[in-house]
Amino acid sequence: MRRERLIFFRRNKMEKNEKLAMIRHSMAHVMAEAVLEMFPTAQIAIGPSIENGFYYDFDLPRSLTEQDLEEITERMKNIIKSDRTFKRSVVSREEAKEIFKDQKYKLELIDSIPEGEEVSLYNQGAFTDLCRGPHVASTKDLNADAFKLLSVAGAYWRGDEKRPMLQRIYATAWETPKELRLYLDHLADIEKRDHRKLGKELDLFSLHEEAGPGLVYWHPRGARIRQIIEDFWRKEHYENGYEMVYTPHVGKSWLWETSGHLGFYKDSMYPPMEMDNMDYYTKPMNCPFHIMIYKNSKKSYRDLPCRWAELGTVYRYEKAGALHGLMRVRGFTQDDAHLFVTPDQMEDEIIEVLRFSLHMLHSFGFNEIHAYISTKPEKSVGDVEKWDAATEALKKAVEKEGLKYDIDEGGGAFYGPKIDLKIKDAIGREWQLSTVQFDFNLPERFGLTFVDKDGVEKQPYMIHRALLGSIERFFGVLLEHYAGAFPPWLSPEQIAIIPVAEVANDYAKELEKRLKKDGLRVVSDLSNERMNAKIRKAQQMKIPYMLIIGEKEMNNNTVSVRYRNGKQEFGLSYDDFVASVKAKVESKEQL
């Protein structure tokens, strides 16, 4: 019964998506018509429907402004209201070329339509577009109040940076104004959760253009959260069979020549520092360093698996336009580990890494997880058998954990297959965090070996893995996931003590001392402010517990608690309060 309903619901959802795609694509045509009204010489490129809306690319005599978007919107509304039908017609290539003889991008598109496929046009009113369709029947199927032009952006023709830069207008479109409003609310929510904004408001971190873009400064409150994350991370790693290592931040070019990074990756590395006629590079990855440790002594099969973890800070020269808050930076700390394993151990190790990954992600409150397996690309190193065995191990592990997964055929790196895990955050956005990658390249290049039972030297499998990705990015994701209201175990300050008036200051200090001794993170606000102002401040810093204390609490030796969500409790004993906070911290639950 339920199953049937589910299927029905799914079918409905699919139909809805198709309908929306039709609406959006039709809207794109309407927008193109409006733009052509304003700029008769405009060259039009393509205008597909996309997630949540549509866009259209134009080559225009001048750049668009905000005012232009308003005018285009008005013109679109008029077009929609004039009730034009979308008429489909099929023409020959020659006819199509004649119709679009002034539209160079369309001409190029016509030439790219495979032989044997028909060339169709859609026409509404004065506007005809080369288009595969489908479209709604008429503009009256579009709602003039259910779309919004969002932004203008540059976009290369066909996504190729060597081709002309076009102006792309992004828009969102829905069936009803209500759906539009919900979507706009969602966008506002995203803005409110923006980690760059929260980072400033909660005094967690900063970036300084004058000191180097894309490099992160962790403030005391942010550093505290980071330290909690790292402490937890280390403890879990020791418990799960890893050893910690530390490696240098720079290394001679020999390392990067051998690893191949200087060949493939040079543009993303910080330029070399010359010393004693030798080039040194800051590290863009930790792998070669861990390999040096491996190579330091002859390894027996008895030594494997080696599981070596490091919170390794690396530097990569990301393109200027790619930098984004904490999500894309130039210096970051990978929660890296490398596993050197025998072929026999590979499968169990992968299963274990995946299990461990999920455990870590769950601990931080991410419960919806999707796996993506990427397989062998055209160009690759390593034997086919190795690729097959490794890919099989990845699949087995994912299946064993009961994860939903997609396969990206040919999407692996040239050096090995991988699994990426993406989590869904509190408002449904996906973020890639964990990655587990085989590497058939580095063991070869560095000549890694181990002596097997039969006394023969063999090559170990090498696995790179990062569970959180980078600490910076992970922190950004966490911040947006919780909208800054961290669960007590991660809160930089768990408790704010707020005396009602100065008389309670001594009691506040005493409480602070006791709570700190009990292992909790506390601040007391002894400033000359009013109680209400102090509460407001603590509330804005999203501190989960506030202890409001005055004469009553002092005389009865109790505390009154105000929770971040506004709930209040009066006259709690100290011990009861501490026990309840500790229980929350222990369980890692949100308040």
Added chain:
RNA sequence: GCCAAAGUAGCUCAGUGGUAGAGCAGCUCACUCGUAAUGAGCAGGUCGCGGGUUCAAUUCCCAUCUUUGGCUCCA
């Protein structure tokens, strides 16, 4: 890197061809307060950096750095 927009006090932002203004934050003083902002006063800026035009530039122009939105969605 490319297209577009932006850069003014610690933060959020206003403003002008005649060298700047608000709110919050900060500091000082008074108030000693019971669950989201007590009041008054003070202080704070080479208007991103460099050049040009001008009697005069924060304002106009050029260059540069940085930030933001994009540059993956394929007729």
